[in-house]
Amino acid sequence: MRNEIMSSPERLRENLAQVLELLETFHHEEALRAAGDPSEPKPSVHNSLPDLRDRLSRMHTADVAQVLESLPLDDRLLAWRQVRDQRGGDILLEVSEAVRSNLLAQISEEELRLAVGQLDADDLVDIADEIPAELLQERLLTLPDDERRWLQSSMAYAEGTIGSLMSNEMVAVRDHLTLDEVLSYLRNLSELPIHTDKIFVVDKRGVLRGVVALQTLLLTGPNKHLSEVMATDVVTFTPDENGDDAAQAFERYDLISAPVLNDRGKLIGRLTVDVMMDLVREESSEEVLNFAGLRGEEDLFSSVWNSARNRWLWLSVNLLTAFVASRVIGMFEGTIAHLVALASLMPIVASIGGNTGNQTTALVIRTLTLGQISASNTFHMLRKEIIVSLLNGVILGLIVSMFAYALYHDPHLSVVFAGALILNLLVAALVGIGVPLMLQKLGQDPALGSSVLLTATTDSMGFFIFLGLATLFLL
Amino acid sequence: MRNEIMSSPERLRENLAQVLELLETFHHEEALRAAGDPSEPKPSVHNSLPDLRDRLSRMHTADVAQVLESLPLDDRLLAWRQVRDQRGGDILLEVSEAVRSNLLAQISEEELRLAVGQLDADDLVDIADEIPAELLQERLLTLPDDERRWLQSSMAYAEGTIGSLMSNEMVAVRDHLTLDEVLSYLRNLSELPIHTDKIFVVDKRGVLRGVVALQTLLLTGPNKHLSEVMATDVVTFTPDENGDDAAQAFERYDLISAPVLNDRGKLIGRLTVDVMMDLVREESSEEVLNFAGLRGEEDLFSSVWNSARNRWLWLSVNLLTAFVASRVIGMFEGTIAHLVALASLMPIVASIGGNTGNQTTALVIRTLTLGQISASNTFHMLRKEIIVSLLNGVILGLIVSMFAYALYHDPHLSVVFAGALILNLLVAALVGIGVPLMLQKLGQDPALGSSVLLTATTDSMGFFIFLGLATLFLL
Numbered sequence: 001m002r003n004e005i006m007s008s009p010e011r012l013r014e015n016l017a018q019v020l021e022l023l024e025t026f027h028h029e030e031a032l033r034a035a036g037d038p039s040e041p042k043p044s045v046h047n048s049l050p051d052l053r054d055r056l057s058r059m060h061t062a063d064v065a066q067v068l069e070s071l072p073l074d075d076r077l078l079a080w081r082q083v084r085d086q087r088g089g090d091i092l093l094e095v096s097e098a099v100r101s102n103l104l105a106q107i108s109e110e111e112l113r114l115a116v117g118q119l120d121a122d123d124l125v126d127i128a129d130e131i132p133a134e135l136l137q138e139r140l141l142t143l144p145d146d147e148r149r150w151l152q153s154s155m156a157y158a159e160g161t162i163g164s165l166m167s168n169e170m171v172a173v174r175d176h177l178t179l180d181e182v183l184s185y186l187r188n189l190s191e192l193p194i195h196t197d198k199i200f201v202v203d204k205r206g207v208l209r210g211v212v213a214l215q216t217l218l219l220t221g222p223n224k225h226l227s228e229v230m231a232t233d234v235v236t237f238t239p240d241e242n243g244d245d246a247a248q249a250f251e252r253y254d255l256i257s258a259p260v261l262n263d264r265g266k267l268i269g270r271l272t273v274d275v276m277m278d279l280v281r282e283e284s285s286e287e288v289l290n291f292a293g294l295r296g297e298e299d300l301f302s303s304v305w306n307s308a309r310n311r312w313l314w315l316s317v318n319l320l321t322a323f324v325a326s327r328v329i330g331m332f333e334g335t336i337a338h339l340v341a342l343a344s345l346m347p348i349v350a351s352i353g354g355n356t357g358n359q360t361t362a363l364v365i366r367t368l369t370l371g372q373i374s375a376s377n378t379f380h381m382l383r384k385e386i387i388v389s390l391l392n393g394v395i396l397g398l399i400v401s402m403f404a405y406a407l408y409h410d411p412h413l414s415v416v417f418a419g420a421l422i423l424n425l426l427v428a429a430l431v432g433i434g435v436p437l438m439l440q441k442l443g444q445d446p447a448l449g450s451s452v453l454l455t456a457t458t459d460s461m462g463f464f465i466f467l468g469l470a471t472l473f474l475l
Numbered sequence: 476m477r478n479e480i481m482s483s484p485e486r487l488r489e490n491l492a493q494v495l496e497l498l499e500t501f502h503h504e505e506a507l508r509a510a511g512d513p514s515e516p517k518p519s520v521h522n523s524l525p526d527l528r529d530r531l532s533r534m535h536t537a538d539v540a541q542v543l544e545s546l547p548l549d550d551r552l553l554a555w556r557q558v559r560d561q562r563g564g565d566i567l568l569e570v571s572e573a574v575r576s577n578l579l580a581q582i583s584e585e586e587l588r589l590a591v592g593q594l595d596a597d598d599l600v601d602i603a604d605e606i607p608a609e610l611l612q613e614r615l616l617t618l619p620d621d622e623r624r625w626l627q628s629s630m631a632y633a634e635g636t637i638g639s640l641m642s643n644e645m646v647a648v649r650d651h652l653t654l655d656e657v658l659s660y661l662r663n664l665s666e667l668p669i670h671t672d673k674i675f676v677v678d679k680r681g682v683l684r685g686v687v688a689l690q691t692l693l694l695t696g697p698n699k700h701l702s703e704v705m706a707t708d709v710v711t712f713t714p715d716e717n718g719d720d721a722a723q724a725f726e727r728y729d730l731i732s733a734p735v736l737n738d739r740g741k742l743i744g745r746l747t748v749d750v751m752m753d754l755v756r757e758e759s760s761e762e763v764l765n766f767a768g769l770r771g772e773e774d775l776f777s778s779v780w781n782s783a784r785n786r787w788l789w790l791s792v793n794l795l796t797a798f799v800a801s802r803v804i805g806m807f808e809g810t811i812a813h814l815v816a817l818a819s820l821m822p823i824v825a826s827i828g829g830n831t832g833n834q835t836t837a838l839v840i841r842t843l844t845l846g847q848i849s850a851s852n853t854f855h856m857l858r859k860e861i862i863v864s865l866l867n868g869v870i871l872g873l874i875v876s877m878f879a880y881a882l883y884h885d886p887h888l889s890v891v892f893a894g895a896l897i898l899n900l901l902v903a904a905l906v907g908i909g910v911p912l913m914l915q916k917l918g919q920d921p922a923l924g925s926s927v928l929l930t931a932t933t934d935s936m937g938f939f940i941f942l943g944l945a946t947l948f949l950l
Binding site: 060062063066069070072183186187189190191192194195196197214215217218219250251252253254256273274276277278280281283284285287288289291292293294297298300301304307308311312314315318319321322323325326327329330333336337340341342343344345346347348350351352354355356358359361362363365366367369370371377380381384387388391392396399400403407447451452455459463 | 487488535537538541544545547658661662664665666667669670671672689690692693694725726727728729731748749751752753755756758759760762763764766767768769772773775776779782783786787789790793794796797798800801802804805808811812815816817818819820821822823825826827829830831833834836837838840841842844845852855856859862863866867871874875878882922926927930934938
């Protein structure tokens with residue numbers, strides 16, 4: 001059995017290695033051709049570009065996209081140009097947004113027009129806001145009426161809503177048909193859209209009446225009526241709902257495809273599991289990046305300037321909060337000058353506070369993402385986190401106070417140190433729960449910079465509590 | 476159209492609210508029944524338990540599981556007991572691992588036996604290592620021979636491998652059949668396994684020869700032979716491969732199901748998209764938790780003791796590294812006593828280093844997860860991160876040195892401060908790339924505690940660089 005498509009990461013590495021080698025050979029050949037006296041006849045040098053084109057043409061579109069993402073900007077463009085004529089548009093669709101924006105900036109208007117011409121309405125929706133408006137208009141005019149109308153209405157839905165994620169490729173049949181009639185209708189189509197596990201049954205106004213699974217069509221005798229065999233308890237969606245909620249429903253109810261209805265129950269589109277799976281992957285990648293204080297995914301090869309900008313938002317927040325923490329310490333410079341041991345102990349209070357708070361925040365973010373937070377269990381969670389942090393605080397407090405005593409032989413200092421740690425762990429628990437809940441209430445992603453906000457608080461409060469207690473009790 | 480199953484999170488909240496209300500009413504009734512003189516005849520109090528049972532019985536299994544996850548331990552057990560007789564086993568399968576382990580600890584052996592009896596071999600594999608060995612053996616004896624053999628061989632595969640994730644529910648037919656013969660075979664089955672988008676074609680030794688999509692069966696005339704219509708370029712997997720790699724292949728090639736073959740090409744199982752989607756979700760949730768220094772998912776209502784333990788591993792690492800950072804400062808106590816401003820400025824160096832390093836680490840983890848790291852681009856990435864951190868360092872260094880000058884009017888201090896910040900950002904870039912790459916090389920999840928390890932280094936090195944430079948140049 002032939003198996004050109006393979007799953008293993010080894011295969012992907014192999015693809016990449018082959019492409020890199022062909023590119024290197026090509027650059028070497030270019031150098032040879034450029035060398036020598038321009039007036040003399042060029043030496044005949046083998047050209048590896050056709051080999052590269054051939055290699056790429058045998059790869060799956062998704063694999064080509066992955067290879068492009070791992071190439072430096074120039075080579076990426078060169079490789080894209082080898083597949084441009086047949087699959088340029090599809091590959092632009094497949095690469096990550098960061099990589100696409102770099103490619104779009106490099107290709108000529110003519111190339112973009114060619115690529116856009118290869119995409120149908122369903123694909124165009126996904127990148128409509130990334131291509132120049134005139135070019136999109138130009139392409140719109142060449143689309144059939146129904147596709148154009150569909151594209152225009154889809155573009156009106158906000159990013160991340162079901163309306164922006166649904167497809168217009170689906171099979172819908174009228175409810176008065178027999179299975180036999182449906183089968184001959186399907187045979188006339190010659191091909192069903194990808195991920196068709198069921199067909200939709202509508203009445204004459206286009207209102208969804210039920211669905212029939214392909215397997216029902218296969219396993220049932222052809223003389224029955226659709227209305228006898230269709231399922232009517234269907235998971236349906238509306239275009240304004242959130243895509244993430246739909247992804248959770250797909251997971252929960254093990255769906256492959258589902259109908260999208262407008263508020264009068266009319267069938268207007270279809271959601272499929274591949275789009276939902278991409279969404280889950282994307283959402284999860286953003287969660288880690290947001291948690292760490294980045295705005296979004298970065299192209300591995302994007303310019304230094306773009307990368308620096310991606311990081312600046314939260315770095316400036318961090319800069320401000322660091323100044324605040326520094327001024328908190330500044331308030332107590334007299335105390336530190338008096339007892340310099342405080343300077344070496346205070347980062348322990350801040351650091352352990354930051355880490356326990358990060359643990360709490362990560363758990364709260366997970367719970368929020370899974371939709372498991374209600375009014376009754378927020379209180380329960382808060383109580384548990386406070387008890388856990390008290391427990392951890394007492395144990396950690398004991399250990400750190402022994403550490404401080406071993407170094408400085410000052411029992412009062414040790415007690416103040418342990419007390420400050422316990423208090424800062426309480427602060428960490430409260431803030432660790434509060435920050436993501438607050439971000440969620442503000443309509444933001446609960447992971448958005450929560451680590452930066454949290455450590456800002458546990459740093460400042462840690463210094464304040466420790467140095468404050470020291471000023472009160474040790475001077 | 477009836478729509479009992481709904482997607483919206485509002486509906487889930489509604490489910491939970493109704494269950495909570497019924498539970499509260501029930502507890503109230505219990506209190507009434509318990510009140511009064513035990514010798515007197517009991518007052519007749521309505522019993523809400525049947526209402527609760529009725530409400531739960533109308534909910535989808537996945538929704539019941541979600542409600543259970545949001546209930547405190549006692550109520551969770553009470554609710555599970557209402558659905559135990561029909562769906563106890565399915566619901567145990569559906570809840571998160573943390574919640575399942577709490578439920579398993581609470582239910583009686585008899586209840587567990589009942590629940591286990593409701594599961595078939597395919598489901599048993601998923602929880603085989605969580606139920607007592609004797610009970611599993613007892614259940615094994617009641618399974619048909621082929622299911623028992625399949626279960627035993629599946630249990631031998633390591634967790635997370637494809638072998639442990641594959642199912643034995645699939646349709647395989649011999650390669651000499653006509654489509655007509657296949658159709659009558661399918662009609663005899665009366666039902667196909669969930670997520671059957673294609674059937675597998677095997678030769679007489681069970682070796683996979685190709686696959687036929689259900690839509691091909693539907694759309695093609697019945698007189699053709701399987702060998703004429705089957706596809707032979709199939710994405711296949713082997714049982715020892717990593718499940719995460721399979722999930723990426725499912726995403727990349729938009730698969731619904733795929734065959735699993737042993738090393739002789741024999742069909743031994745099937746992977747389906749629902750399992751892959753769960754894997755992606757699970758992996759992503761672990762990524763954030765691991766990044767923040769937690770061992771794994773926590774039951775919202777697990778005991779304080781279990782929660783504290785989940786956090787201790789990385790907290791103790793953090794404790795040790797905080798001690799190291801503290802001793803680094805301790806080495807320079809003389810310097811600080813001489814110039815106390817250093818104490819208030821040094822956390823800025825540490826904090827900004829930690830944040831930029833976390834950004835780098837999060838990006839590297841993403842790139843590793845997507846399999847985009849090769850020998851050639853590791854170097855490229857390292858070079859870019861160093862340039863970005865130099866750029867950020869110069870800008871941030873300028874700002875912080877102005878801040879320091881405004882406070883302390885000491886130009887030498889300001890220069891040392893800016894220099895220390897630039898150097899610590901370089902350390903952050905190197906360590907931010909190095910930590911996840913090292914964890915990956917060690918065969919660990921690259922996210923595992925990387926935030927803890929990273930901030931440990933940027934703290935200690937930040938203090939060391941700043942106080943060291945200050946000792947050299949300012950005293």
